Amino acid sequence: MTGRTGRTDRRRSAKPTIADVAALAGVSVSAVSKVMNGRDGISAPTRQRVLEAAAKLRWSPSATAVALRGARTRAVGMVAARSPDVLATDPHFTLLISGIERELAPADYGLLLHIVGEEPGAEERAYRRLAEERRVDGVILTESRIGDARFELLRHLRLPAVLVGTPWQDDPIPAVQAGGQDAGVRAAVDHLLGFGHRRIAYVSGPQDRVHTVFRRQVFETALAERGLRPGRTLSSDFTAQGAVAAMGELLAADAAERPTAVLFANDTMAVAGMNAARRLGFDVPRDLSVVGYDNLPLGELVYPRLTTIAQDLVQLGRAAAAAMFGLLNIPHAQAPPTIHPPHLVPRESTGPVLTGPALTGAG
Amino acid sequence: MTGRTGRTDRRRSAKPTIADVAALAGVSVSAVSKVMNGRDGISAPTRQRVLEAAAKLRWSPSATAVALRGARTRAVGMVAARSPDVLATDPHFTLLISGIERELAPADYGLLLHIVGEEPGAEERAYRRLAEERRVDGVILTESRIGDARFELLRHLRLPAVLVGTPWQDDPIPAVQAGGQDAGVRAAVDHLLGFGHRRIAYVSGPQDRVHTVFRRQVFETALAERGLRPGRTLSSDFTAQGAVAAMGELLAADAAERPTAVLFANDTMAVAGMNAARRLGFDVPRDLSVVGYDNLPLGELVYPRLTTIAQDLVQLGRAAAAAMFGLLNIPHAQAPPTIHPPHLVPRESTGPVLTGPALTGAG
DNA sequence: CTGAAAGCGCTAACAT
DNA sequence: ATGTTAGCGCTTTCAG
Numbered sequence: 221m222t223g224r225t226g227r228t229d230r231r232r233s234a235k236p237t238i239a240d241v242a243a244l245a246g247v248s249v250s251a252v253s254k255v256m257n258g259r260d261g262i263s264a265p266t267r268q269r270v271l272e273a274a275a276k277l278r279w280s281p282s283a284t285a286v287a288l289r290g291a292r293t294r295a296v297g298m299v300a301a302r303s304p305d306v307l308a309t310d311p312h313f314t315l316l317i318s319g320i321e322r323e324l325a326p327a328d329y330g331l332l333l334h335i336v337g338e339e340p341g342a343e344e345r346a347y348r349r350l351a352e353e354r355r356v357d358g359v360i361l362t363e364s365r366i367g368d369a370r371f372e373l374l375r376h377l378r379l380p381a382v383l384v385g386t387p388w389q390d391d392p393i394p395a396v397q398a399g400g401q402d403a404g405v406r407a408a409v410d411h412l413l414g415f416g417h418r419r420i421a422y423v424s425g426p427q428d429r430v431h432t433v434f435r436r437q438v439f440e441t442a443l444a445e446r447g448l449r450p451g452r453t454l455s456s457d458f459t460a461q462g463a464v465a466a467m468g469e470l471l472a473a474d475a476a477e478r479p480t481a482v483l484f485a486n487d488t489m490a491v492a493g494m495n496a497a498r499r500l501g502f503d504v505p506r507d508l509s510v511v512g513y514d515n516l517p518l519g520e521l522v523y524p525r526l527t528t529i530a531q532d533l534v535q536l537g538r539a540a541a542a543a544m545f546g547l548l549n550i551p552h553a554q555a556p557p558t559i560h561p562p563h564l565v566p567r568e569s570t571g572p573v574l575t576g577p578a579l580t581g582a583g
Numbered sequence: 584m585t586g587r588t589g590r591t592d593r594r595r596s597a598k599p600t601i602a603d604v605a606a607l608a609g610v611s612v613s614a615v616s617k618v619m620n621g622r623d624g625i626s627a628p629t630r631q632r633v634l635e636a637a638a639k640l641r642w643s644p645s646a647t648a649v650a651l652r653g654a655r656t657r658a659v660g661m662v663a664a665r666s667p668d669v670l671a672t673d674p675h676f677t678l679l680i681s682g683i684e685r686e687l688a689p690a691d692y693g694l695l696l697h698i699v700g701e702e703p704g705a706e707e708r709a710y711r712r713l714a715e716e717r718r719v720d721g722v723i724l725t726e727s728r729i730g731d732a733r734f735e736l737l738r739h740l741r742l743p744a745v746l747v748g749t750p751w752q753d754d755p756i757p758a759v760q761a762g763g764q765d766a767g768v769r770a771a772v773d774h775l776l777g778f779g780h781r782r783i784a785y786v787s788g789p790q791d792r793v794h795t796v797f798r799r800q801v802f803e804t805a806l807a808e809r810g811l812r813p814g815r816t817l818s819s820d821f822t823a824q825g826a827v828a829a830m831g832e833l834l835a836a837d838a839a840e841r842p843t844a845v846l847f848a849n850d851t852m853a854v855a856g857m858n859a860a861r862r863l864g865f866d867v868p869r870d871l872s873v874v875g876y877d878n879l880p881l882g883e884l885v886y887p888r889l890t891t892i893a894q895d896l897v898q899l900g901r902a903a904a905a906a907m908f909g910l911l912n913i914p915h916a917q918a919p920p921t922i923h924p925p926h927l928v929p930r931e932s933t934g935p936v937l938t939g940p941a942l943t944g945a946g
Numbered sequence: 947c948t949g950a951a952a953g954c955g956c957t958a959a960c961a962t
Numbered sequence: 963a964t965g966t967t968a969g970c971g972c973t974t975t976c977a978g
Binding site for chain 2: 315
Binding site: 287 | 970971972973974
């Protein structure tokens with residue numbers, strides 16, 4: 221009773237193991253391992269026999285065994301701290317994830333996703349578990365935050381991490397983003413100025429996001445460079461409700477003060493804001509021009525079609541995954557994806573400012 | 584040189600193992616194991632010491648080691664065969680995933696997600712890898728298909744599976760769905776009939792989906808029961824483009840034939856269709872009523888707000904995860920979530936039919 | 947060129 | 963009540 225054969229017999233028809241393959245090929249398990257991992261020191265005929273045996277048994281190495289052995293789990297993690305509702309309106313994550321997967325899949329890596337409500341501590345717990353249970357080789361972070369506590373946490377947990385976006389204060393965490401980040405907002409401002417707008421408002425995302433601050437700065441700089449002072453700036457929360465509230469506030473001003481164009485920090489807010497304006501009696505783009513950010517398919521769907529700033533989230537996801545492989549020293553065939561800088565997609569929600577006795581609005 | 588201590592020394596400051604905890608607590612590894620797994624046969628003081636040691640070392644069991652040992656990976660898989668673009672417009676998956684995660688997280692289970700384009704074979708390969716590499720304990724399927732090949736595949740792979748939706752031909756795969764599936768479409772039909780509509784069209788999803796056939800049947804039955812014959816039925820593909828095309832076709836008919844109301848199989852199509860109609864010169868809801876399906880947040884965002892049939896995808900996800908735990912014999916504290924039947928959410932995109940000389944449209 | 951054997955961290959018999 | 967130990971399936975020295 222060697223145990224080995226006993227076991228094999230007992231489990232007939234169950235998952236084959238490397239031992240089964242070795243037995244069928246008439247070689248040792250280490251020979252099989254070498255063949256499957258492309259190590260050399262195996263003769264062509266032997267390699268051939270092993271390959272055939274593996275194919276016949278439909279065997280492939282157990283991911284868990286490999287992970288236990290080599291400390292490589294072949295999975296990367298991602299933690300999304302968002303409510304289902306926001307997640308559903310904003311495909312930001314979804315697009316990123318598609319890109320990540322595109323890059324992971326060919327390398328036989330998986331994506332372990334954790335969606336953890338926004339309650340404090342939940343996010344940190346998720347990262348801790350990922351690290352302490354050694355479930356993933358690294359994590360991909362998004363939504364760079366001001367004073368981001370995650371970097372320190374992950375460093376402490378010794379969990380490799382890649383950030384999608386602009387890191388806070390040149391934190392040494394590897395980050396991927398397109399060059400020319402300011403191009404989008406600048407183009408939008410020029411676009412609006414070209415239409416004659418002079419009172420342009422900005423509705424930003426949550427205050428704790430790095431891109432909120434960054435884009436607002438670009439916005440203000442771009443206007444200042446043209447000798448104009450920025451219009452009102454409100455900060456919102458990425459939700460439709462937030463956008464409606466912001467719009468209400470902006471349009472409550474009297475005609476002389478009221479913005480004739482509004483830049484929103486994402487498409488969801490832009491669309492919601494656009495319709496809020498319409499409900500208040502303002503036509504888009506006749507009375508008010510609206511610009512979004514992200515270029516989600518949603519913008520094509522609505523009426524009028526949304527002018528927006530495109531950023532290629534799928535490519536960003538790919539780049540993040542590629543960067544992760546770099547960090548882990550994993551050779552990955554794919555060429556490093558190029559990420560285009562954000563650029564303006566002019567559609568129907570922007571137009572010339574009306575000089576006549578137009579704005580009759582409010583309601 | 585026992586090796587054990589040698590190792591521990593060598594790796595100071597690295598991840599602690601169960602042996603480190605045992606050493607610190609002055610007990611055997613099996614004692615630690617028993618404490619951590621709630622097995623009995625451990626005295627209170629010992630248990631206490633172990634817990635303290637584990638806490639001090641911030642130790643928690645390695646997921647891979649546990650998986651290798653017990654054939655339990657503490658992860659469930661999900662394969663989404665969709666293009667990023669569709670994924671981005673349709674948060675169907677995202678909502679489901681939120682629900683699944685809600686249920687998985689407390690049990691310390693993870694979700695391994697695979698997004699694989701729609702090219703043939705990609706999906707099957709993904710399931711095969713999940714199974715053969717023993718990466719997950721089971722998989723959750725969505726979008727029940729006619730003649731679904733996945734059931735047979737998964738059975739063959741011996742991979743436990745739960746379907747979200749209506750299984751094809753009472754396939755014995757465990758499935759979760761709300762009772763009263765027909766309630767939504769019926770309510771929508773009644774709602775439209777109440778507004779005086781008599782020519783109601785239906786734009787369904789892809790032909791290979793079970794719910795496509797099911798809902799169409801309900802639609803036709805509901806009308807037949809009122810002594811009416813169904814209007815035109817087109818099948819589309821869940822995309823905005825598809826909806827625009829369908830709308831164009833429906834509105835091309837002359838006024839006597841033209842539908843006065845259209846039911847769409849999802850909200851994305853409904854919104855796209857609504858705006859297509861508007862571009863063709865038809866006002867919604869004055870000239871045409873539109874109803875969607877899913878009750879995505881999107882429907883609140885657009886103008887006019889979309890009347891739609893709500894189904895609680897988050898709850899469905901939770902139920903699916905719970906069912907998976909049942910299948911795996913894993914005790915899970917949460918009470919089984921209840922799923923409400925689909926129901927109508929009347930908003931602004933539906934209204935009374937115009938009898939006057941209204942339809943001037945087309946363009 | 948090939949094989950034997952030592953673990954990776956953990957759990958569950960099986961001792962004690 | 964607690965400890966010892968044999969694997970889970972794999973990779974990797976180290977010997978032949």
